[in-house]
Amino acid sequence: MSTEPDVLGIYIPFWGDLGYLRTAVESVRGQTSPHWQLTVVNDAHPDRAVDEYFASLADEPRIRYIRNEENCGITENFRRCVQMATEPRLIVMGCDDFLLPGYVDTVMAAHRAAPRVGIIQPGVQVVDEHGNASVTLADSVKQKMLRPRTPPVKTLHGDRLTAGLMHGNWLYWPSLAFRRDAVQTHDFRDDFSVIQDLALILDLVLDGEDLLVLPDTVFCYRRHSSSASSLELVDGSRFEGERRFFRLAAALSGDKGWSRTRRAALLHLTSRAHALVLVPGALRTGNISAVPVLLRHAFGS
Template identity: 25%
Template sequence: MTQLGNPGEFLVTVAIPTYNRREWLERAIDSVLSQGHPEVLVHVFDNASADGTEEFMRGLVSSNPRVRYTRRPENIGWLLNYSGAMRAVDTPWLIGMGDDDWQLPEGIAALLKPLADNPDVGMVIGRTQRLAEGVKVEVYPDDTWKSGRNELHEAIPSWAEHGIVEWQSILISRKAFEEVGGLDHTVGIATDINLELKLLLKYPVFVVPQAVSVYNYHPGQESAKLNVDTIDQFLSIVHLFRRAARESGNPSLKRASKTFNRRWTKVFVNRLPKVARLPGLLRAVKALAIDFRCPGAAAKCAARWVLYKPWCAWKRLSSPRPAPVQS
């Protein structure tokens, strides 16, 4: 594995895993460096790209002391690359950012500002502009989240109801990251949800009231590939949340655990009937009914699957067929 860059003293590392997205990567890096914070380092983890990324990064490292570059000798998969990037950070604070996303002007300054009076927080959370095909669709977290300091467990009900926060909008304490065990790649694409929950259960957080970054929806994202394996991976998070709520004796945490389950069952009920085969569907229905404790959602998932398959068959049969080629 090749690593290039200045080992100097920095406060924050923005870790960017990448693979064959040279043009998007350049935009992501520039969105950080252009903000001019000398205490912020950009570290790119290249998963053996073959699109000129290595040449671009070598040139950038040679000209900018705030840039590091690590190149994998072979593609190890997006999840191992991401978790390896986060584990490799050696600064007190870190931000994980996709190569297809970017920071907004003054966004990093907004995340850094609360640290002076809140050095004990596990995360500083900013808002994210979510884009789809270049059009802003929403800003999240919305105003239902309390801005400012949230004491231990205070932010969990909002998080459970409204969903995860994109990583490029979160400044994470490396000490807290290590104390909760870092990223668990065994939970697949739910690794971000797992980490955020573990941090929220153990540390106070600070919520910044402004948008600090952009999340770019586009076809082919790993985060959009929900399937039956995903629901299996979620089970450890469901059990972690329920166990923490039970042990805390906190009624609001117990309600939040149930809210979390209901929210994600809706996601699975909408998605799984379209992609699951019968054995996988049966696993999913069992998990929704028993582990998520949402038997109504389990029944709805099964009913939708039963209705969806004939509809797909009818659509195939009713679609116009191409005219035969004349010989």
């Protein structure tokens, strides 16, 4: 008697643009593998056209649409997606990202080969707001400098993995496929909204979970040029949150005896460099109040 193949749970917490959401949903429907279940959780977005769109998909049994009665915010909506999952492996993707046709096949083949791996990171293509391939400084650093030089398929774990992530987070959260029982055992930390993804991954790895890195590029991560260059939001809150996170990471890894991670967290070199890179733009746009904030993060303790 043959067994039913495992299904990948794809969860999309939605608040944003319906056009991008359509692209995301259609990319799921266009998968070469039929073994997926899609759940979209609308965080009470006022555009009722979203409801109409999913009403038109009512005959697709693999798509579930949920509308929150009230807006709960991004962290709580992510939390709801994770906690409602029932599939053995799940992804919480951005509502503006999209899958390439082989994503489910690639991830679930890796899952069958290594079902106990906590996190799977496939290859990622960065695209701009129009869906065209894009190369940014941040992504060049991620993919060419920070991502470990590994064989085509490599499992990473422990102090080596978290030390690298403290130097610079080279993962793409929306593309990650988590083992359900692992990710449901942990929770998002409310104190770190700007860096909650890395905080959760740190907790998972500290708890013994491994990360499987795949070479296959099967996910498109949308990087909006407008938000990447925006400096009006630099009010210090992002970097203050990052400093608090790195202090926590140093303490947790120190308790674990992971000396490389502790040192990397205390240094947080890429985070400092990010602040420094923003200084010329702040001066150019007249955002003078941001300059001391950025310099304090770049050179402070």
